[in-house]
Amino acid sequence: MASIIGFAARIWNLNYPPQPAKKDGAVRIGLLGASGIAPVAVIQPAKSHAEVIVTAVAARDVKKAEAYAKKHSIPIVHKSYQDVIDDPAIDAIYIGLPNGLHYEWALKSLKAGKHVLLEKPSTSNAAEAASLFHHELLKQPNAPVLLEAFHPLFTPAWQLYLSLLDPPNLASAHATLLVPSILFGNDDIRYVYDLAGGALMDCGTYCCLFLRQMFGSEPVECIEATPTFLPEPWDQKCDQVMEAKWRFPNGGIGSIDANLSNPVLKSKLPWCQAIHKEKVVQDEELSEEKEHVVVKRVVGTLLMQPVVWHRISITEQHTIRNIADKKALKSWTTTEYMKAYKWEEFNGKKKGEDWWNTYRWMLEEFVNKIKGREGSGVWMSHQNSIHQMEMIDSGYAKAGMAIRPSSHVLQ
Numbered sequence: 312m313a314s315i316i317g318f319a320a321r322i323w324n325l326n327y328p329p330q331p332a333k334k335d336g337a338v339r340i341g342l343l344g345a346s347g348i349a350p351v352a353v354i355q356p357a358k359s360h361a362e363v364i365v366t367a368v369a370a371r372d373v374k375k376a377e378a379y380a381k382k383h384s385i386p387i388v389h390k391s392y393q394d395v396i397d398d399p400a401i402d403a404i405y406i407g408l409p410n411g412l413h414y415e416w417a418l419k420s421l422k423a424g425k426h427v428l429l430e431k432p433s434t435s436n437a438a439e440a441a442s443l444f445h446h447e448l449l450k451q452p453n454a455p456v457l458l459e460a461f462h463p464l465f466t467p468a469w470q471l472y473l474s475l476l477d478p479p480n481l482a483s484a485h486a487t488l489l490v491p492s493i494l495f496g497n498d499d500i501r502y503v504y505d506l507a508g509g510a511l512m513d514c515g516t517y518c519c520l521f522l523r524q525m526f527g528s529e530p531v532e533c534i535e536a537t538p539t540f541l542p543e544p545w546d547q548k549c550d551q552v553m554e555a556k557w558r559f560p561n562g563g564i565g566s567i568d569a570n571l572s573n574p575v576l577k578s579k580l581p582w583c584q585a586i587h588k589e590k591v592v593q594d595e596e597l598s599e600e601k602e603h604v605v606v607k608r609v610v611g612t613l614l615m616q617p618v619v620w621h622r623i624s625i626t627e628q629h630t631i632r633n634i635a636d637k638k639a640l641k642s643w644t645t646t647e648y649m650k651a652y653k654w655e656e657f658n659g660k661k662k663g664e665d666w667w668n669t670y671r672w673m674l675e676e677f678v679n680k681i682k683g684r685e686g687s688g689v690w691m692s693h694q695n696s697i698h699q700m701e702m703i704d705s706g707y708a709k710a711g712m713a714i715r716p717s718s719h720v721l722q
């Protein structure tokens with residue numbers, strides 16, 4: 312009963328959040344594009360943040376921007392993306408543009424001294440990521456904050472999940488993200504190569520991040536990558552599905568299933584699984600010719616958006632066996648379930664509400680960083696964003712596909 316009430320309260324607060332008065336010095340965000348994602352990723356989360364005001368928007372078509380501004384109560388409409396960036400009333404830019412435009416507009420925003428919340432994947436490829444995240448502008452004192460918007464990272468639930476793993480001793484890890492096919496038409500930006508589309512770029516990038524975090528290291532090589540495409544004549548350079556595997560430095564294998572065309576009736580919640588290497592358990596009661604071994608499996612379900620509901624299961628498969636012939640004499644399984652809607656359920660010192668979604672957790676840290684506050688300590692570093700794109704590029708290379716094209720815009 313308590314969990315049903317908790318669920319209902321979280322969903323209510325998520326949709327009708329308390330809206331505190333805005334404080335002096337609130338970060339004024341400008342949106343580039345009247346994008347589908349901005350209301351979810353920024354506009355709604357900003358309502359409950361006393362230090363964020365979504366102040367301006369521009370779209371390629373000013374009428375579209377006006378309608379969007381009216382719908383979302385955004386006070387200023389600019390005629391162009393550049394006008395948003397140049398507006399002295401704007402402190403930070405949210406870039407919810409197609410992937411292929413991220414590099415160009417992030418660089419333009421940084422050059423204007425604006426902080427940037429940049430949608431994932433950060434750029435079109437690793438070369439662009441290195442060029443952006445290693446840019447001289449970011450090495451200056453008081454450099455603007457640049458954050459790739461990897462929202463699930465910032466939640467207590469994901470951090471709890473990671474804390475349950477022993478990365479050097481992982482044998483395998485897997486991440487699945489299946490997106491219902493009805494969400495995106497065949498003409499969506501996700502299927503345009505020149506806009507850096509593709510399933511590996513889109514939902515696959517989360518899967519890559521999850522694997523990298525689970526192993527706590529960078530993959531050595533991509534060992535398999537199998538793309539599936541839309542039927543011709545649709546763009547054959549953009550994967551609609553990518554199934555791929557990487558080998559990590561400890562010999563463990565990480566696999567992903569990134570799918571933009573999942574049938575609705577076959578939907579499956581996003582999940583990830585880490586299986587540890589077999590470990591010998593000290594057991595004084597066993598005779599010398601026997602041993603006790605355990606394999607630990609940690610599964611996270613719906614850690615992509617844990618506010619709704621999520622579950623972390625820790626299963627230990629125990630076996631008592633003969634050392635000589637490995638014959639199992641006895642085996643049993645234990646399973647424990649965990650969750651963390653707030654830091655209190657995991658690490659009591661940090662702040663936040665159980666009804667915050669991933670985007671709200673991320674916004675909190677973006678503002679903390681701008682304000683020079685310690686925050687939760689969770690962050691997506693620049694190097695992390697570069698490694699992300701390296702992993703994605705390696706997937707495309709293994710699949711025999713072209714990496715996504717670089718922007719024509721130079722440094």
Ligand SMILES: NC(=O)C1=CN([C@@H]2O[C@H](COP(=O)(O)OP(=O)(O)OC[C@H]3O[C@@H](n4cnc5c(N)ncnc54)[C@H](OP(=O)(O)O)[C@@H]3O)[C@@H](O)[C@H]2O)C=CC1
Pocket residue numbers: 343344345346347348349352369370371372375406407408409410412430431432460462500506513
């Ligand atoms: N964090 C998350 O959960 C999610 C992140 N994303 C990411 O956000 C970004 C945008 O995705 P999404 O909001 O779904 O996409 P949309 O198509 O809804 O929005 C993209 C925006 O880009 C602008 N745009 C500028 N140039 C072009 C062009 N040549 N072709 C098409 N659009 C153009 C359009 O702006 P205008 O209004 O000016 O016409 C449009 O509003 C992507 O990088 C995606 O990966 C997407 C969904 C979820």
Ligand SMILES: O=C1OC[C@@H](O)[C@H](O)[C@H]1O
Pocket residue numbers: 490513514
């Ligand atoms: O969160 C997401 O899920 C659906 C995807 O297509 C989207 O781009 C991604 O960010």
